[in-house]
Amino acid sequence: MAETAAVGTGRRSLRDLLGLPGMIGTAILAVLLAVAILGPMLVSNNGLSPVAEPWARPRNGLWLGGDDVGKDLFAQLIVGTRASLLLGLAVAAVVTAIAALVGGAAAVSSRWLSAGLMRFADVVLTLPMLPLLIVAAAFLGRGVDIRIALLSALAWAGPARVIRAGVLGAWSSAHLEVARAMGAPVRHLLLRHASYAVGPLLIPIFVRAAMYAIVTDASLSFLGLGDPTVPSWGTILFWANTNSAFLTDAWARWPLPAGLAITVTVIALGLIGVAVEERLNPVLRKAD
Numbered sequence: 001m002a003e004t005a006a007v008g009t010g011r012r013s014l015r016d017l018l019g020l021p022g023m024i025g026t027a028i029l030a031v032l033l034a035v036a037i038l039g040p041m042l043v044s045n046n047g048l049s050p051v052a053e054p055w056a057r058p059r060n061g062l063w064l065g066g067d068d069v070g071k072d073l074f075a076q077l078i079v080g081t082r083a084s085l086l087l088g089l090a091v092a093a094v095v096t097a098i099a100a101l102v103g104g105a106a107a108v109s110s111r112w113l114s115a116g117l118m119r120f121a122d123v124v125l126t127l128p129m130l131p132l133l134i135v136a137a138a139f140l141g142r143g144v145d146i147r148i149a150l151l152s153a154l155a156w157a158g159p160a161r162v163i164r165a166g167v168l169g170a171w172s173s174a175h176l177e178v179a180r181a182m183g184a185p186v187r188h189l190l191l192r193h194a195s196y197a198v199g200p201l202l203i204p205i206f207v208r209a210a211m212y213a214i215v216t217d218a219s220l221s222f223l224g225l226g227d228p229t230v231p232s233w234g235t236i237l238f239w240a241n242t243n244s245a246f247l248t249d250a251w252a253r254w255p256l257p258a259g260l261a262i263t264v265t266v267i268a269l270g271l272i273g274v275a276v277e278e279r280l281n282p283v284l285r286k287a288d
Contacts, residue, residue, distance in 0.1 A: 022275025028268035032261075036082040047076035047231045055250065064253040068243045076231040077257050083232040084214055085265070087144060087151075091213035094152040095159060096206045102156065103163025104198075107171060118164070124157035133216065137225040144227060147220070151213050159205040166198040200276075207273035211266050218262050233258040 018026060035042070044061075045051055049071065056066035064073035106117040133150055140146050214233075220226060221234025228235065240246065240255035 018272070018275045019279070021271045025268040025271030025275065028264060029272065032081060032085060032265060032268070035078060036085045039078040039082050043072065043075040043078050045072055045075050047072050047079050048229070058253060064257065065250070067239065067245075067254060073236075073254055073257075076236055077233075077261065079230075080232045080236055080258065081261065083144070083230050084217065084234070084262070087148060087217055087232075088210040088214040088265075090148050091151045091155070091217075092206045092210035094148065095155045095209040095213075096202055098152065098156040099159035099163050099205060100198075100202065103160040103165075104167050106160070106164045107167035114164075118161070121157040121160050124154065127154060129154050130216070130219065133220060134223065134225060137220055142225060142227045144230065147217060147227075151216060155209055155212055159209065162201060162205065163198060166201045170198060204273045204277040207269050207276070211269045211273075214262060214265055214269075233262050 040046075050066070050069050051072050052062055052066040052070040054066065054068050054070050056062060056070055058065040062072060062074070064077065067073055067076075102117055102121065106114045106121075109117075132154065136150050137147065140150070217226070217232070218234035218237065221232055222237045222241065224238055226232055226235045226238065236258040237255050240251075240258075245251055245254040
């Protein structure tokens with residue numbers, strides 16, 4: 001009975017934290033992650049080799065039919081789920097880590113170092129993101145690691161300023177000022193005290209970075225700058241557009257599923273981010 005009560009309390013806590021929209025977003029994201037992880041076991045091919053006649057109609061074992069050369073569109077969609085989600089989560093992790101390091105350092109370091117870091121962040125914020133990504137991807141290559149590095153390099157500046165503001169707010173609290181006056185180490189204060197105030201900011205930053213990465217990478221792939229050897233949602237849209245699938249009856253089984261997958265993923269991440277931020281951000285919580 002005690003274990004059941006404990007489990008029930010944990011479930012109520014998660015429901016209270018996320019709310020209904022957040023729980024819906026979490027459920028959708030969990031399904032997508034399961035598809036990404038178990039994808040190879042759900043399809044019999046990798047979507048890169050022809051398995052049917054060109055423009056094959058949907059049938060048993062070929063659920064979305066074939067593309068212009070007979071490659072399995074359903075297999076491409078499943079394999080593309082792994083590629084797009086993993087890239088989005090990888091970029092989100094790198095952006096969150098860089099933002100936390102730079103923003104934290106700018107908040108507690110000397111005035112000159114803080115000013116230098118923030119001016120560098122301002123420069124990054126002023127860069128034209130999509131044109132720069134297009135040029136860099138065209139010259140540096142289309143590999144997944146290169147795209148992760150490019151997307152991360154252009155997305156950390158805004159979150160870093162948010163982290164800096166959060167650390168400064170925590171740093172100015174009365175008990176931390178007393179601790180600093182008593183000679184407490186900065187590292188100890190950051191890890192044991194300021195992290196409780198800044199930690200909740202990391203979740204919305206991570207979610208927004210994942211949304212940005214998935215949409216931007218799909219845009220680059222749609223423009224022909226994705227990795228052609230790895231199916232992704234963006235490359236599916238690129239090949240559909242290249243072969244004029246939008247103008248045929250194949251639009252509903254070729255580009256539409258990939259577009260819906262991108263839309264549903266972004267909506268799920270948005271629901272999670274908004275739900276968590278509303279409950280962990282003290283300013284929004286007071287506004288409610």
